Amino acid sequence: ATDNPVPTPPFRGTRVVKGIQLKEYASWLDETALFRGQWGLTKELIESEGRPRLRALLDRLRTDNVLEAGVVHGYFPCVSKGDDLIILDEDGNERTRFTFPRQRHGRRLCLADFFRPEESGDTDVVGLQVVTVGSRIGEETARLFEADAYREYLELHGLSVQLAEALAEYWHARVRAELGIHRGDPDGLDGMLRTEYQGCRYSLGYPACPDLEDRAKIADLLQPERIGVRLSEEFQLHPEQSTDAIVVHHPEAGYFNTGVRR
Template sequence: EGLRLMDALIGVKRGLPGAKLPELKQRRVRATAPAQVVERPQDEGQARSDVAVDNPVPAPPFWGTRVVKGIQLKEYASWLDETALFRGQWGLTKDLIETEGRPRLRGLLDRLQTGNLLEAAVVHGYFPCVSKGDDLIVLDERGNERTRFTFPRQDRGRRLCLADFFRPEESGETDMVGLQVVTVGSRIGEETARLFESNSYRDYLELHGLSVQLAEALAEYWHARVRSELGIAAGDPGSLDGMFRTEYQGCRYSLGYPACPDLEDRAKIADLLRPERIGVHLSEEFQLHPEQSTDAIVVHHPEASYFNAGGRS
């Protein structure tokens, strides 16, 4: 639909006969009853879920952070989620994927290679930590608090909270959390901006969609590297579809999603990882720049999975 709108816009701009913008659609809003506030006992919000606290804690290969630059496209291109690209980003119907989607994808990947438009890099690290209630507390090498993240908890069901996947402070044991920021660099963003300014909207939308999915592919690839480093990759599925369904141990939580919705936590990750070393910076609105970058909290717990902290498991 976005591509059709851009085509119509270009036609109007160029004065093509019969070109016009589509009529605005009326938004239909379903009437809803006022929300009712349900009072809960004060201590109910503090109850921990039933997540196990006796799982093995893997030993990381190092403590602190490391920077990896110069990652080649061939290393992470196989992690590209083609369904998300073709159907989600490009809006292709199933019958057009083979005839239009794959040839376009091959051409764009070749263009990125020959044009040297990718600067894939990662900064990641492992940190000692414990949990306390809804908080994940990151520790320094002496066991003192360095920073903490406060996550929402489900108000029904299993009452999951991301902090539950780490050893509670009262256990006297120390856990480990991984953090990562990945980027495919700023050059590809500069190229998509150039296409937009030159009114090449279709090329812009296709290249922009691909660049976003390549950043996700890099994040998935690096998460697999982390699982291997931690010695928990033995159960990884043999197919890429299984990987996209997270049929492996642990989970990668990106900021802004239901389990960790507070974008301001990006400042804490940036303080720990210093992603400016790979050219990634935070805006005043806590957005990552370049846009083709992602951050994540990496959890090793076997029960870790994606969940909605608004109440549903």
């Protein structure tokens, strides 16, 4: 659809938020991904070992003040042209552009399809965000690894990765609220994790936007060094417990695979 309402963002440009407390985003933790994916626990061990260990680790993180959660996010005017998403400046001139792959079969979707085409004469809006839980937790996991405390290392590392994802989900919900597209959000976390809401959050490196070099464009727009996040020469985010995303408001946006890998 190209006639869906374009929401009005609360501001243009970027904002930095630091000092986000663990209690604000811990409830967004995907426990299945943590227990089964990161920790490798069977169903039988989740209740007897997984949840007690999780509670103890979260209490420790609160007490030791290891987390430094921060977000830089922004809203930018944009239009699409073919496979390109063109970010505009306030005068309507091109600031930068992303070129996304298109599906070779099926609906032949491309991420650019979810934005107003340039020839429509309308201007759309795209959200961008980078979140991090900081470098201290990475330093702590490195200390455990060097001390040969491998179980503790794997548990804390897995939790830190999932907490970064939880922070990203929490902030995406904030973005939906700011754009006024949150009224159909599900009540429970399960529905949230199944993306049963309007819009979608696409992280760089995933099937719809596989080109990691695009991270440099996001970094140029958001300047994530303001929250302690930098981009390596291999286009990896540091600290590791950080994620970036392109946030799309279109009601038909969803995850899809283009078959292109980078």
